[in-house]
Amino acid sequence: xLAMNLLLPYHFLRAGWATRHLHGDTLQDYQDRKVREIxxxxxxxxxxxxxxxxxRDLDDWxxxxxxxxxxMMAHFGTFxxxxxxxxxxxxxxxxxxxxxxxxxTVRRDVTVGLSSGTSGHxxxxxxxxxxxxxxxxxxxxxxxxxxxxxxxxxAFFLRSNSNLYERIGGRxxxxxxxxxxxxxxxxxxxxxxxxxxxxxxxSLLLSLAEMAKRGLLTIRPERLVSVAETLEDQDKTELExxxxxxxxxxxxxxxxxxxxxxxxxxxxxNEDLVTIQYEKLDExxxxxxxxxxxxxxxxxxxxxxxxxxxxxxxxxxxxDTTPCPCGSRFQVIRAVxxxxxxxxxxxxxxxGELRRFYPDTIRRMILLADERVTDYAAVQDAPGSxxxxxxxxGESDFAVVRASVLQSxxxxxxxxxxxxxxxxxxxxxxxxxxxxxxxxxxxLAGRSxxxxxxxxxxxxxx
Ligand SMILES: [Zn+2]
Numbered sequence: 506x507l508a509m510n511l512l513l514p515y516h517f518l519r520a521g522w523a524t525r526h527l528h529g530d531t532l533q534d535y536q537d538r539k540v541r542e543i544x545x546x547x548x549x550x551x552x553x554x555x556x557x558x559x560x561r562d563l564d565d566w567x568x569x570x571x572x573x574x575x576x577m578m579a580h581f582g583t584f585x586x587x588x589x590x591x592x593x594x595x596x597x598x599x600x601x602x603x604x605x606x607x608x609x610t611v612r613r614d615v616t617v618g619l620s621s622g623t624s625g626h627x628x629x630x631x632x633x634x635x636x637x638x639x640x641x642x643x644x645x646x647x648x649x650x651x652x653x654x655x656x657x658x659x660a661f662f663l664r665s666n667s668n669l670y671e672r673i674g675g676r677x678x679x680x681x682x683x684x685x686x687x688x689x690x691x692x693x694x695x696x697x698x699x700x701x702x703x704x705x706x707x708s709l710l711l712s713l714a715e716m717a718k719r720g721l722l723t724i725r726p727e728r729l730v731s732v733a734e735t736l737e738d739q740d741k742t743e744l745e746x747x748x749x750x751x752x753x754x755x756x757x758x759x760x761x762x763x764x765x766x767x768x769x770x771x772x773x774x775n776e777d778l779v780t781i782q783y784e785k786l787d788e789x790x791x792x793x794x795x796x797x798x799x800x801x802x803x804x805x806x807x808x809x810x811x812x813x814x815x816x817x818x819x820x821x822x823x824x825d826t827t828p829c830p831c832g833s834r835f836q837v838i839r840a841v842x843x844x845x846x847x848x849x850x851x852x853x854x855x856x857g858e859l860r861r862f863y864p865d866t867i868r869r870m871i872l873l874a875d876e877r878v879t880d881y882a883a884v885q886d887a888p889g890s891x892x893x894x895x896x897x898x899g900e901s902d903f904a905v906v907r908a909s910v911l912q913s914x915x916x917x918x919x920x921x922x923x924x925x926x927x928x929x930x931x932x933x934x935x936x937x938x939x940x941x942x943x944x945x946x947x948x949l950a951g952r953s954x955x956x957x958x959x960x961x962x963x964x965x966x967x
Contacts, residue, residue: 512635516642523777524646528834536780539804540566540812547810550586554810566813567782571800573815574628585631585809587615594629595619615808631809639805640762643778645677647765648730648755649702653677660698662691662705663733688712692722700726704755706733707740708943714747730755730766734943735843735864739872756841761803761811764838767831771823772838779803781836786819796821796863798845817845819863840865847948850888851923859888860923864946867891874913877901882934885948889926894934903932 527535544563547554557570577584581591598617614634619627632640649657655676662682680698682691684706692713695703703710703726710729716722729744731754744752753766763781764774774781783797796819803811823837843864850859871881871893880896893914897906907930918924937943 512638513642513645516639517646518642520643520646520777524831524833524835527777532776532834536776536804540780540802543802543804543807543810544569544812546807547586547812550807551810552583553580554584554812556583566802569813571813571815573817577809577814578628581629586807587631589615589617589631591629594631598629632806633808636806636808639778643775644755644762644765647762647767647773647775648704648753649677650768653701657702658698658700659702659704660695660700661703661732662709684709688716689721692716695722695724699724702726702728702730704730704732706943707731707736707744708734708937710744710752711740714744717747726750728753732757735841735945737868737945754841756838758816761801761806763799763801767829767833769830771829771831772841773829773831773833773835774838776835778805782813783820783822795824796842819843819845819848843944843946847944847946849883849885849891849946849948850950851891851918851925852889853922854919854924855922860921862918862921862923866917867946870914870917871895871910875906875909877906878910880934881945883946884935885950887950890929891925891927892929892931894931896934897932907932 541564544566548558548563549555557572561569563569578591581594582588594617598619601617602619616632616634616637618630618632653676656678657676658678658680660680660682662684680700682694682705686694695713703713703724705713710731713722717724726748728750729748729752731741731744731752736752736754741752751770753770754764754772755762755766756764756772761779762775763779764772766772780802782800782802784800786796786798798819799816801811801814801816803814819842821839821842823839825837828834829837847864849862849864849867851862852858853860867883871878871883875897877898878895879898882894884892884894886892891914893910895903895906895910897903910930911928914925914928
């Protein structure tokens with residue numbers, strides 16, 4: 506608690522200072538110094554990293570071997586620096602999930618959380634109270650943008666609560682809503698609570714927008730923040746027009762608080778918390794944008810050190826380096842496209858070789874086809890095959906919409922010299938159980954082939 510009381514305000518102020526002062530060489534030196542400290546600590550206290558780095562020059566940290574979630578989970582007990590076993594962590598976390606009481610800690614001050622595991626395997630993460638304070642102070646600074654007025658109310662919808670949210674009160678009031686809460690129940694609670702800031706996954710925010718359009722939800726938040734799922738452009742537009750306020754996002758995962766939208770509407774990486782190396786994904790696909798996959802090193806976390814960690818996400822970066830009106834020079838992310846696992850593959854018509862199609866290309870293939878498409882899901886269960894599930898506007902003729910989506914898919918594949926061996930267009934969306942992360946483009950082929958890539962290249966190896 507002491508750590509929370511002192512460290513949270515410290516990190517709130519530090520985050521403000523960092524935004525204004527860290528850039529160029531100063532930022533490079535700052536990150537380099539913090540990484541070296543973390544590496545020295547991990548080499549002493551994490552048997553996994555010690556073994557992994559045996560015989561390596563630790564000063565040359567940019568070239569140390571990479572790790573990923575599978576490695577972290579496989580070596581859980583030696584990866585963390587407290588010797589906490591996977592069994593111990595899961596037993597505390599699962600108990601908390603079942604009882605929906607998120608107060609227990611594993612050991613004195615270590616909190617455990619579970620990630621829902623978009624790539625199939627569940628992850629457990631460990632944070633100490635000092636790390637929680639660093640996280641919370643920075644999140645508050647970057648998400649609220651300024652010191653809020655007393656009594657400012659934040660409502661957030663997440664799959665699970667964590668005792669850390671309950672402890673970051675003070676002048677801001679927080680209320681956690683379980684994602685499992687039936688929507689009408691959530692609506693009446695929100696109407697009474699009247700949040701100034703509404704935070705949740707876009708799929709949930711869209712359900713609330715629907716309730717607002719029907720006149721059931723009457724809140725007037727000043728801003729919305731999307732978390733946990735990819736925020737697609739059409740959803741952002743829909744939310745902004747329904748609520749009449751800006752929609753920002755927090756790009757965060759169990760591996761850290763990676764980026765947040767500033768008051769000028771740009772998604773800046775928190776370069777004072779993480780340093781990111783970018784791996785260019787294959788060029789020459791002809792699809793627009795330069796895509797990268799991040800390898801992250803967390804500058805603060807010592808309980809479960811995250812060093813040269815492959816995240817498996819696909820990002821496009823903003824190449825405009827003029828300073829942002831918000832005052833931050835931290836790198837801006839143009840789009841978080843999705844998971845590397847969700848890259849789809851189709852055969853080249855002349856060579857038969859598989860070529861990759863990024864989630865964003867699949868997305869545009871469907872959305873640009875017909876304006877009567879209101880929602881969709883695209884599932885690739887084997888290379889060359891695609892099932893497109895469509896929801897369409899009320900009175901529309903499905904056969905007509907189906908024909909235009911089919912035409913668009915064939916055209917776009919053809920533009921890159923590829924074709925589909927099986928292309929199926931289905932009416933209605935697949936059911937997503939509450940609490941499960943929504944992804945509109947899913948490659949089951951990519952997921953099952955995590956160790957044996959369907960396609961050559963880094964991204965599909967994850
Ligand atoms: Zn900015």
